[in-house]
Amino acid sequence: MPNVQLHEHVRVNGFLRRGQQVVGLLTTNGELPADRVVLSAGAWSGELLAGLGLSLPVEPVKGQMILYKCAEDFLPAMVLAHGRYAIPRRDGHVLVGSTLEHVGFDKTPTAEALASLQASAQQLLPALAEAEVVGHWAGLRPGSPEGIPFIGEVPEFPGLWLNCGHYRNGLVLAPASCRLLADLMLGREPIVDPAPYSPVGRLG
Ligand SMILES: Cc1cc2nc3c(=O)[nH]c(=O)nc-3n(C[C@H](O)[C@H](O)[C@H](O)COP(=O)(O)OP(=O)(O)OC[C@H]3O[C@@H](n4cnc5c(N)ncnc54)[C@H](O)[C@@H]3O)c2cc1C
Numbered sequence: 288m289p290n291v292q293l294h295e296h297v298r299v300n301g302f303l304r305r306g307q308q309v310v311g312l313l314t315t316n317g318e319l320p321a322d323r324v325v326l327s328a329g330a331w332s333g334e335l336l337a338g339l340g341l342s343l344p345v346e347p348v349k350g351q352m353i354l355y356k357c358a359e360d361f362l363p364a365m366v367l368a369h370g371r372y373a374i375p376r377r378d379g380h381v382l383v384g385s386t387l388e389h390v391g392f393d394k395t396p397t398a399e400a401l402a403s404l405q406a407s408a409q410q411l412l413p414a415l416a417e418a419e420v421v422g423h424w425a426g427l428r429p430g431s432p433e434g435i436p437f438i439g440e441v442p443e444f445p446g447l448w449l450n451c452g453h454y455r456n457g458l459v460l461a462p463a464s465c466r467l468l469a470d471l472m473l474g475r476e477p478i479v480d481p482a483p484y485s486p487v488g489r490l491g
Contacts, residue, residue: 294319299328301338302447309446323472325448330392330427332437332451339444342491343437345452347392348430351400352384354422355408355415362412371407373415381415383408386425394425430454438467438484448472449486 294316303311303318311320326332330347337343362375374382386400401423408415431437431452441447450468453460463478470477 299335301335302444304444307444309441309444321446323446323448325450325468327450329429329451329457332429332449336441336490339447341441341443343449343452344432344489344491345437346389346430347427348454349388349390349394349425350385350428351388351396351404351423351425352382353401353404353408353420355381355383355418356421357381357415357418361414361418366411368411369407371404371411373408373411380421381408381412381418383411383415389430392427394427396423396425400425428454429457436460436464436484437486437489438464439471439481439486441486441490443490 294314298315299312300315301313302309302324303313303320309324310322311318312324313319326335328335330345333343333345357379359377359379361379362373362381365375366373372384374384376382383404386403388400401420404423405415405420429452431454434452434454434456436452436454436457437449439449441449448468448471450464453464466478467481467484469475471481
């Protein structure tokens with residue numbers, strides 16, 4: 288990708304400032320100056336903003352999933368019922384999810400969730416009682432009030448932009464969120480009304 292540099296395994300510890308203006312990042316690799324900074328640290332976004340004395344209502348919401356291995360033609364379509372879902376992969380794996388848990392930043396898979404997900408799986412697709420669970424893991428969603436993301440500039444700190452708090456829909460919302468963010472940063476006509484997503488008045 289031209290004009291893009293990825294810095295892998297580098298932790299951001301805070302923001303470089305000139306007065307109220309955010310002018311870069313403090314990282315484990317030293318200072319990284321920038322004209323503008325976009326905070327998109329998922330469930331961890333609030334911790335970083337707290338360093339500026341701002342309270343962002345984004346909290347980790349743990350989601351556990353399990354994976355079965357089935358025959359390639361076992362499930363031709365997704366199944367969604369009773370708040371749980373089964374998603375087929377092309378190679379016959381079937382993903383069943385997910386839990387919604389408010390337990391902080393803990394990503395440990397638990398026996399209770401395994402039993403609950405297996406029960407849901409067999410309720411959705413009884414034949415899964417015969418299938419093998421080959422994976423069990425957890426992720427942290429960036430939970431926000433009503434699941435409405437924060438997209439836009441932080442008024443108290445010019446130069447600092449947010450794109451975070453997408454809760455359960457960060458994958459499907461990613462293209463539109465990034466487009467809206469780019470529109471706002473470049474002063475273009477925004478793709479959608481930016482008002483519901485603006486950080487203005489939503490940070491403590
Ligand atoms: C079980 C489960 C099922 C889901 N299903 C769906 C679905 O079907 N459809 C859908 O749209 N969404 C789904 N989601 C939600 C989706 O995963 C999230 O909304 C999305 O990942 C949020 O993207 P993000 O980039 O904001 O945060 P993340 O994906 O969490 O990425 C944030 C990144 O920032 C990094 N980071 C944090 N702090 C620092 C720091 N200080 N320095 C450097 N890097 C840092 C983290 O390591 C991480 O890589 C699901 C989530 C879970 C857990």
